[in-house]
Amino acid sequence: MEKSTKVGPSPISLLDLPESTLDFILKCLSPIDLCSMSKVCVFLKGKCESDEFWENHIKEKWGRVVGDAVYKEWKWHIAIAKDGVLLKNQHTDQTGSMGSFSGVWPNLCLASYLEDFKVLNGKKSNNFMMSLYFSLQTGSFWFPAQVYKDLVIYNALVSYHSQSNTFQARYMKNEDLL
Known part of the structure; x- marks a missing residue:
């Protein structure tokens, strides 16, 4: 019996x-x-965590709400995390669950905050868009936005609620205005 020496084409790798x-x-x-593909090898990890792919997902899912202001707020959180400032301490110094307010009425400024600070720990803070995507998806990132309700514009903190596929808003209370 003769063995076949015919060799087929070699399989192609991704x-x-x-x-x-x-x-x-x-x-x-x-x-x-x-995320699954990023676990295959170091090369694919670098590719799969690149901002380009995650920015596409952010724009596709939340493009009408998330814009330059949100990216600026997120950049601010990343910078603080990289500087070693404990975000948790910043969060506990804030009043209530509304984030922080600064300035004097009527020029009162509403600042964002992050509920889950673990997302900025370690390597994830190096993946700007990926960490932003997961912070938005989990609803842990609240950012300032103007919300239209009953023909009135309100300044509010907004976060995404994945179960209902909607955004939630927390409005500034009247006593915070004084």
Whole structure:
């Protein structure tokens, strides 16, 4: 009996694909699939955690609400985390659960806050858009926004509620205005 010496084509690896093809495939993945793919190897971890893919998911899901102001607020939280300032202490110094207010009425400024500070610990703070995505998705990041209700514009802190796929708002109380 003779053994077949015929050799078939060698299998192609995902990493053998041209970079543009690989990027196209990764752009089609859901956030959960991106996280799973990032566990395959170091190269894919770097690709899957890049801001480009996560920014697409943020814009696709919350593009009408999340804009430059939210990115600026998030950048501020990242900078504080990298400077080593304990965000937890900042949070407990705030009054109530509304975040912080500064300034004098009528120029009162409402600042954002982050409920789950673990998202900024370690390596996740290096992945700007990925950490923002998960903080928004879990509803732990509250950011200032103007909310229209009953034909009136209110300044509020807003966060995403994933179970209802809506945003929640916390309005400034009248006694905080004085």
